[in-house]
Amino acid sequence: MIKRFGPTLRRIVILAAALTLVTQLALAYIGLTYMDAIDKSLHEKRTQDMLYQFQQNVLVQLNNIDNLLLLLQTPEFSGYYKNLMRLRSDNVAALGMWELQQKFNTLDLSPDSVQAVYFLGQSFVQRSLVQRISSASFVDLPRVDQDRLHYSKLDKLILPDRELLTRYTQSDFAQVFRTNNPMLEKADIDQLKAFMAEIQDRLVFSNGNENGVLTIIMLSDRFFEQAIPKKMPEGTYFSVFGKDKRLLWTTAPSNPLSSPEGAGTGSTNPAKEGQSDASSYNTIKQLSPFNLSIVYTDNDGGSSVLRGERIYQMAGLSLVTLLITILFNYLYLKQVFKPFRMISKQIKNFSLSNEWLLRMLPDDLIKKGFHAVSMRNKIILALIVAVGVPAVSDGVLYAWLSQYDIKREMQMSFDVTGRFSAVSIHNRLKFTETILKEISASRQLQDYVTNNYTTPLLMGGLPTNLLMFPGLNDISYFVLLDENGNCIYSSIFSNNKSAFNTDMEYLTDRDDPYWITNYNNVFNPLSMALLKRIDGPGVNGEATYLLMVPKQSIFENIDSGLINTSYAITDARGHTIYETRANAAVDDSGWQFSTSGIPNTDWKLTIGFFFNDVLEKNREYQQQFLLFTSIVLLLSIAVAVAIAIQLVKPIHRLKETMLRVGEGDLSLRLEDIDNTEIGGIVRSYNRMIDQLHRVINEENELIAMKTRAEIDMLQAQINPHFLYNTLEVINMRSMKSGNLEVSAIVGALADLFRYSIAKSSDIVELEKELAHVANYVTIQQIRFGHSFEMEYEVPDELKGRSIGRFVLQPIIENAIKHGFNGWEDGGRIVISASAENGNLKVRIVDNGIGMDKETLAHVRADMEREYGKALSDENGIGLRNVYQRLKLIYKDSTSMTIESGEMKGTAITLTVPLQTP
Numbered sequence: 031m032i033k034r035f036g037p038t039l040r041r042i043v044i045l046a047a048a049l050t051l052v053t054q055l056a057l058a059y060i061g062l063t064y065m066d067a068i069d070k071s072l073h074e075k076r077t078q079d080m081l082y083q084f085q086q087n088v089l090v091q092l093n094n095i096d097n098l099l100l101l102l103q104t105p106e107f108s109g110y111y112k113n114l115m116r117l118r119s120d121n122v123a124a125l126g127m128w129e130l131q132q133k134f135n136t137l138d139l140s141p142d143s144v145q146a147v148y149f150l151g152q153s154f155v156q157r158s159l160v161q162r163i164s165s166a167s168f169v170d171l172p173r174v175d176q177d178r179l180h181y182s183k184l185d186k187l188i189l190p191d192r193e194l195l196t197r198y199t200q201s202d203f204a205q206v207f208r209t210n211n212p213m214l215e216k217a218d219i220d221q222l223k224a225f226m227a228e229i230q231d232r233l234v235f236s237n238g239n240e241n242g243v244l245t246i247i248m249l250s251d252r253f254f255e256q257a258i259p260k261k262m263p264e265g266t267y268f269s270v271f272g273k274d275k276r277l278l279w280t281t282a283p284s285n286p287l288s289s290p291e292g293a294g295t296g297s298t299n300p301a302k303e304g305q306s307d308a309s310s311y312n313t314i315k316q317l318s319p320f321n322l323s324i325v326y327t328d329n330d331g332g333s334s335v336l337r338g339e340r341i342y343q344m345a346g347l348s349l350v351t352l353l354i355t356i357l358f359n360y361l362y363l364k365q366v367f368k369p370f371r372m373i374s375k376q377i378k379n380f381s382l383s384n385e386w387l388l389r390m391l392p393d394d395l396i397k398k399g400f401h402a403v404s405m406r407n408k409i410i411l412a413l414i415v416a417v418g419v420p421a422v423s424d425g426v427l428y429a430w431l432s433q434y435d436i437k438r439e440m441q442m443s444f445d446v447t448g449r450f451s452a453v454s455i456h457n458r459l460k461f462t463e464t465i466l467k468e469i470s471a472s473r474q475l476q477d478y479v480t481n482n483y484t485t486p487l488l489m490g491g492l493p494t495n496l497l498m499f500p501g502l503n504d505i506s507y508f509v510l511l512d513e514n515g516n517c518i519y520s521s522i523f524s525n526n527k528s529a530f531n532t533d534m535e536y537l538t539d540r541d542d543p544y545w546i547t548n549y550n551n552v553f554n555p556l557s558m559a560l561l562k563r564i565d566g567p568g569v570n571g572e573a574t575y576l577l578m579v580p581k582q583s584i585f586e587n588i589d590s591g592l593i594n595t596s597y598a599i600t601d602a603r604g605h606t607i608y609e610t611r612a613n614a615a616v617d618d619s620g621w622q623f624s625t626s627g628i629p630n631t632d633w634k635l636t637i638g639f640f641f642n643d644v645l646e647k648n649r650e651y652q653q654q655f656l657l658f659t660s661i662v663l664l665l666s667i668a669v670a671v672a673i674a675i676q677l678v679k680p681i682h683r684l685k686e687t688m689l690r691v692g693e694g695d696l697s698l699r700l701e702d703i704d705n706t707e708i709g710g711i712v713r714s715y716n717r718m719i720d721q722l723h724r725v726i727n728e729e730n731e732l733i734a735m736k737t738r739a740e741i742d743m744l745q746a747q748i749n750p751h752f753l754y755n756t757l758e759v760i761n762m763r764s765m766k767s768g769n770l771e772v773s774a775i776v777g778a779l780a781d782l783f784r785y786s787i788a789k790s791s792d793i794v795e796l797e798k799e800l801a802h803v804a805n806y807v808t809i810q811q812i813r814f815g816h817s818f819e820m821e822y823e824v825p826d827e828l829k830g831r832s833i834g835r836f837v838l839q840p841i842i843e844n845a846i847k848h849g850f851n852g853w854e855d856g857g858r859i860v861i862s863a864s865a866e867n868g869n870l871k872v873r874i875v876d877n878g879i880g881m882d883k884e885t886l887a888h889v890r891a892d893m894e895r896e897y898g899k900a901l902s903d904e905n906g907i908g909l910r911n912v913y914q915r916l917k918l919i920y921k922d923s924t925s926m927t928i929e930s931g932e933m934k935g936t937a938i939t940l941t942v943p944l945q946t947p
Contacts, residue, residue, distance in 0.1 A: 042359065042363055042409060042412060042413075043356055043359045043360050043363060045413070046355055046356070046359045046412055046413055046415075047352060047355060047356050047359075049413060049669070049670070050351060050352050050355045050419070050420050051348070051352060053420045053421055053424075054344075054348045054351065054352075054420045054424055056658075057420070057421065057424045057425065057428065057655075057658075057659065058344050058348070058424065058428075060654075060655060060658050061344070061424070061428035061431070061432070061655065062340065062341075062344075064432070064654070064655065065340065065428075065431065065432055065435050068432070068435070068436055068439070069435065069439055072436075072439040072440065072442075072443055073439070075443065076263075076442070076443045076446055076447070077266075077313065077326065077328060079443075079446075079447055079450070080266070080326065080446060080447075080450060081313055081315060081324070081326045083447075083450035083451065083453075083454055083588070084257055084258060084268055084324060084326070084450070085315050085317070085324055086454060086588070087256070087257035087258070087450075087453060087454050087457050088254065088257045088270070088317065088322075088324060089317065089319075090454075090457045090458060090461050091143070091253065091254075091256060091257060091457060091461075092195070092317070092319075092320050092322075093461070094143070094460070094461050094464050095143070095144075095235055095247060095249065096193070096235075096320075097464070097465070097468065098137070098139075098144070098247065098464070098468070099193070099235060099236075099237055099245060099247060101137075101468050101471075101472075102147065102149075102237075102245050102247075103237055103240065103241045103243070103245060104472075106133060106471075106472065107130065107133065107134075107149075108149070108241055108242070108243045108245070110126050110127070110129075110130045110157065111149050111151045111156050111157055111158070111159075111243045112151075112156065112242060112243065113126065116154065116155050116156065116157060117155055123157070127168060130168070131167060131168060133471045134147075134161055134168075134471075135166075136467060136470055136471035137464075137467050137468060137471055138467050138542065139163050140163075140460075141163045141164060141250060142250055142252050142253070142255075142256055143249065143250055143253055143256065144163055144247060144248070144249060144250060145162070145163055145164075145232070145248045145249060145250045145251075146160055146161065146162045146163065146228070146247075146248040147160070147161045147163075147245070147246070147247050147248070148160045148171075148225075148229075148244070148245070148246040148247075148248070149161075149243055149244075149245055150171070150174060150175055150176055150179070150243065150244040150245075150246070151175050151176065151243060152175065152176050152177065152242055152243075153175055153176070153177045154172075154173075154175060154177065156175065156243075157170065158170070158171040158172070158174050158175050159171060171221065171225070172221075173215075173217055173218045173220075173221040173222070174221055174222060174225050176239060176244055177213075178213075178214065178218050178222060179222075179244075181211040181213045181214050181218075182207055182208055182209065182211065182214060182218075182219075182222055183206045183207060183208045184203070184206060184207060184222065184226070186206050187202060187203070187205075187206045188236060188238075188244070188246070189236075189238050189239055189244075190238070191234075191236060191238065192236065192237060192238025192239075192240065193235070193236075193237065193238065193320075194235075194272070194273065194320070194321055195233060195234075195235050195249075195272060195278065195320055195322060196233075196234060196235075196272050196273065196276065196278070197231060197232065197233055197234070197272065197276060197277075197278050198226075198229060198230055198231070198232075198234065199230065199231060200230055200231075203226045203230065207222075207226070228248070229246070229248055232248050232249070232251075233248070233249035233250075233251070233253055233278060233279070234246055234247065234248050234249070235247045235249065251279075253279070254268070254270055254278075254279045255281075256453070256457065257453065257457065258281070258450070258453065259446075259449035259450060259452070259453050260449075261449065262281070262446075263442060263446055265328060265329035266326070266327070266328050266329070267280060267281045267282035267283075267286065267326075267327040267328075267329075268280070268281055268324065268325070268326055268327075269281070269282060269285075269286050269287075269324070269325040269327065270322055270323070270324055270325075271287065271322065271323040271324075271325060272321070272322055272323075273321055275287060275323070278322075280325075282327050286310065286312050286325055286327040287312065287325065310327050310328065310329045311327070311328045311329075312325050312326070312327050312328075313325070313326040313328075314326075340431060340435070343427070343431060344424075344427070344428075344431075347423065347424065347427050348420070348424075351419060351420045351423050351424070352420075354419065355415070355419055355420070358415060358419075359412050359415070362408075362411075362412055362415075363408075363412060366408045366409070366412075406675060409670075410667075410670050410671055413669075413670030414667055414670050418663060421659050421663050425655065425656070425659045428655065429652065429655070432652070444624040444637070445624065447595065447624075447637060448624045448625075448626045448635065448637050449626065451588055451597065451635060451637060452626050452627065452628050452629060452635050453629065454588045455585065455588065455599065455628050455635060456628050456629045456630060456631070458584045458585065458588075459545070459628075459631070461504075461584075462504070462505070462560055462578065462580050462584065463543045463560060465505065465578070466508075466543050466560050466562050466576060466578050467543065467562070469508065469576065469578075470562055470564050470576050504580060504581055504583060504584045505578055505579070505580055505581065506551070506553060506579040506580060506581045507520065507521045507522045507552075507578075507579055508520075508521050508576060508577060508578040508579065509521070509527075509530040509532075509576075509577050510574055510575070510576055510577075511530075511531075511532055511537070511574065511575040511576075511577055512572065512574055512575075513534075513537065513572045513573060513574070513575075514534060515531055515532040515533060515534045515536070515537060515575075516531050517529075517530035517531050517532075518574065523552070529552055530552070530577075532549075532575075532577060536549070536559075536561060537561070537563075537575055538561075538563075539563065540563060541563060541565075542562075543560055543561065543562040544560075544561055544562075545558055545559070545560055545561075545631070546558065546559050546560075546561060547601040547603075547605050547607050548601070548603075548605045549579070551579055557579065557582075557607070558579075558580070558607045558608075559577055559578065559579045559580075560577070560578045560579075560580065561575055561576070561577050561578075562575070562576050563575055564576055582608060585597065585599070585608050585610075586610075595637055595638060596609075596610055596637070596638035597609065597610050597635070597636070597637055597638075598610075598635075598636040598637075598638075599628070599633055599634070599635055599636075600633065600634050600636070601632065601633055601634075602632040602633070607633065623636055623637065623638045624636070624637050625637075720815065757776050757777075757779065757780040757783070758780065760772075760776045761773050761776040761777050761780070764776060771812055774808060774812065775808075775809055775812055778805040778806070778808040778809050779805075779809065781801070781802075781805045782802065782805045782806060782809075785798070785801075785802045785805070791835070791947070792834060792835050792915075792918075792919055793832045793833070793834060793835065793919060793945075793947050794832065794833065794834075794835045794947060795829065795830055795831070795832060795833075795947055796824065796828060796829050796830070796831050796832070796833045796863065796870070796872070797829035797830065799833055799835065799836075799837070799838050799839075800822060800824065800829070800838070800861065802836075802838070802839055803838045803839050803842055803861070804820070806839050806842060806843070807820045807842060807859075810842075810843075810846050814846070814850070814853075815854065816855070817850060817853045817854050817855050817856070817857050818846065818850050818853070818855075818856075818857025818858060818859060818876075819857065819858050819859070820859050820861075821858070821859070821860045821861070822860075822861050822862075823860060823861070823862035823863070824861065824862065824863040825863065825864075828863045828864070828865060828870065830946060831865075831870050831944060831945065831946060832870075832942075832945045832946060832947040833870065833872065833940075833942055834912075834915055834916050834919050834920070834942070836915070837912045837915060837916060837940065838861070838872070838874065840908050840909070840911060840912050841874050841908075841909065841912060841938055842859060842874065843908070844908045844909060845859055845874070845876040845878060845936065846859075848878070848879075849876045849877075849878020849879060849880070849935065849936060850876070850878050850879075851879070853878075856877075857876070857877065857878065858876065858877045859874065859875070859876045860873075860874075860875045860876075861873070861874050862875075865944055868943065868944050869941050869942065869943060869944055870941070870942050870943070870944045870945075871939060871940070871941050872939070872940045872942075873937060873938070873939045873940075874937070874938045874939075874940075875935065875936070875937040875938075876935050876936055876937075877935040878935050878936060879932070879933055879935075880930045880931050880932050880933055880934045880935050880936050881930040881931075881932065881936065882932045886928065886930050889909060889928060890928060892910055893909055893910045893913050893926070893928075895910075909926075909928070909938070912926070912940075913926045916940065916942065920942055920943060923942070923943050924940070924941060924942050924943075925939075925940075925941045926938065926939070926940055926941070927939045927941075
């Protein structure tokens with residue numbers, strides 16, 4: 031097959047395109063592998079950072095709710111429900127309700143966090159109220175208390191969930207709610223059902239009746255949404271699960287853990303239960319203090335889109351490069367093969383004409399310059415271009431794509447981390463504001479202000495109670511100021527209150543808490559502080575201000591540590607509120623900064639990022655990609671050289687054959703190599719040589735016929751030595767006159783004649799029999815224009831073994847006569863020998879037309895008949911003669927088998943004893 035693979039314009043163009051495609055596939059694979067590795071590193075860091083930020087934000091919000099629940103359990107809130115208000119006078123009950131409402135209003139709860147708060151007394155003599163944040167007053171629940179919850183069995187569902195965030199479904203209530211208790215009236219049952227309907231499928235957080243008043247906080251459906259930025263990366267979702275893997279909240283379109291072994295029983299409005307997508311990946315973190323689990327789900331949608339864009343971009347460039355390579359090679363190779371087409375046309379015109387002399391080709395056919403380059407070097411150049419162009423172009427593209435890809439992924443990390451950090455800071459600021467509101471609503475502070483700032487000094491109430499207030503761990507200190515900014519009370523350094531006097535420019539007439547910056551903190555100058563105006567009778571009836579200074583630690587745990595970052599918070603005037611640096615040893619040139627606003631403030635958050643590991647991986651990728659590109663280019667050049675050498679072999683064979691023909695050997699023929707440019711020259715050359723050789727063959731045939739006739743007439747009279755001498759004279763004269771073919775025929779004929787008339791035994795050495803066959807084949811090859819080839823596969827150690835005389839040549843003659851009848855080329859005969867089990871096996875195989883089953887059966891039957899009773903004489907002294915001679919020599923120790931198939935050739939195996947003559 032390789033021998034027949036000649037160089038054609040189409041084949042070389044296809045080969046060049048194949049090399050281009052293979053090179054592009056290899057480079058694309060390396061490029062995609064490295065880019066995916068870098069993307070994966072960035073993606074994992076971003077995922078872990080988002081999960082950490084969400085976890086911290088949720089903890090801040092839950093701590094805020096937990097602090098609120100602790101505050102609501104203090105006497106200033108729960109005392110109203112324990113004082114048997116239903117047995118008091120209406121004025122006393124109304125006054126208590128008003129005081130409770132004022133305290134509750136001071137908390138200024140956000141509807142984004144809390145939707146309602148339920149206070150359920152122990153029995154019907156205690157008041158049960160609900161404060162819906164959307165309304166401005168408490169609503170009485172006269173038939174909902176803890177006793178009625180006990181009668182209806184609802185206490186078994188609600189009380190065990192003490193300080194656990196949960197969500198009750200309709201099925202949860204249906205499993206425990208009972209109405210058959212005689213202590214329950216119809217009105218009780220109706221109001222209990224209304225209570226269940228209000229808290230059903232809502233996030234609730236209760237104290238489990240720890241202080242005698244069952245306090246239930248119903249959170250907003252948007253409670254957890256405050257822990258994430260409004261814009262999230264595509265395909266990423268957060269979920270929160272409670273006990274028993276109950277889904278409390280999710281941003282995913284379905285329950286991410288809705289597998290047979292992991293789905294919760296709860297449901298939410300934004301997420302319906304269903305099977306998770308097979309491509310999604312869930313990461314679970316535990317919130318141990320609250321017995322909750324947060325789940326981060328990544329469907330990898332963004333990465334899939336990005337990977338698809340890469341593939342499309344690479345495929346587009348590969349297609350363009352492939353088309354350019356094909357066009358270049360087509361135009362280039364047309365010029366390469368132009369001289370060959372012209373030569374083929376000239377030789378073809380001569381071979382089809384009756385002229386005896388070949389016209390000379392013009393001298394300027396092969397011009398200097400481009401056409402003077404060898405065919406091999408031209409093909410090598412074409413193949414190198416086919417590899418070099420995509421290697422260089424793809425290398426440039428992939429380097430650009432890598433940089434672009436990394437920048438896009440890093441920018442996404444900037445944006446996501448920046449948005450989450452802004453939300454985290456906002457939540458921490460809200461947490462601090464909530465603490466301030468809760469302190470301002472405390473009875474101790476109210477009494478302290480009402481009693482002209484004397485209660486702490488006389489009774490010690492304020493330092494003892496307020497300093498143990500929930501959430502003060504993140505507060506540096508707080509002070510109470512009068513309208514002039516003078517310190518009335520400080521939580522630290524109470525003997526040096528003047529150190530906390532504050533400039534009046536910071537004191538504004540507004541009810542909601544507000545932040546000030548550039549404040550002279552006693553510990554850390556130029557920090558931030560939180561102020562709230564408190565209405566009430568001061569010493570002279572004026573308002574007071576509560577100032578709180580948070581610790582810097584409220585911002586320290588914003589950074590997950592997974593990404594090398596630095597944070598800077600500035601106010602509207604550019605004053606720095608907080609600043610940190612992740613790694614001061616890192617070169618400043620490696621930092622990239624992103625600035626975003628903090629929600630509900632005029633502050634700015636500037637985050638610096640340094641992806642040193644990503645940049646290192648990118649440098650490694652660039653180096654390895656360059657190395658691989660160089661290796662691919664060198665290997666491709668080596669492959670191109672090897673292929674080019676193989677492609678130009680037919681041209682070298684044509685050149686060598688023409689040189690030998692020019693020396694006078696007209697017997698040579700070239701094997702046809704399909705319909706190629708070189709194949710056209712080969713066919714034209716063969717026709718030309720046939721035409722030139724025809725006359726010589728006729729002359730040689732006449733000489734041979736005359737010689738054979740003379741030998742026939744004088745055979746009985748002429749001494750054999752005289753005949754050999756005569757043939758030798760003919761041989762020498764033929765060689766002298768340049769008729770080498772005649773010389774070869776005469777030489778072979780002389781050897782044939784000598785072997786035929788020699789007086790010797792019927793058994794000869796295999797080597798002599800093969801020499802006899804070779805002489806016969808030489809004559810027949812010249813006779814039939816080398817339409818067949820002869821091959822010998824006989825080991826040297828078997829050539830000295832014996833075989834019957836004249837048993838191989840008839841088989842060869844039969845193969846030529848019947849197997850290759852009408853063939854001009856392509857014939858092949860192989861003689862092989864082997865020793866098996868003390869026997870010599872000689873096998874003659876041809877690839878001729880073979881025999882059908884009927885003819886094969888006929889030949890086998892004819893071979894087995896007795897001598898003189900043949901069915902036909904078509905084979906002459908052929909196969910049957912050979913078999914009979916073997917039988918006469920070796921008796922039953924010999925065998926002869928024939929195998930053949932139509933158009934599959936014929937194989938004959940002779941088996942004789944392994945002997946030495």
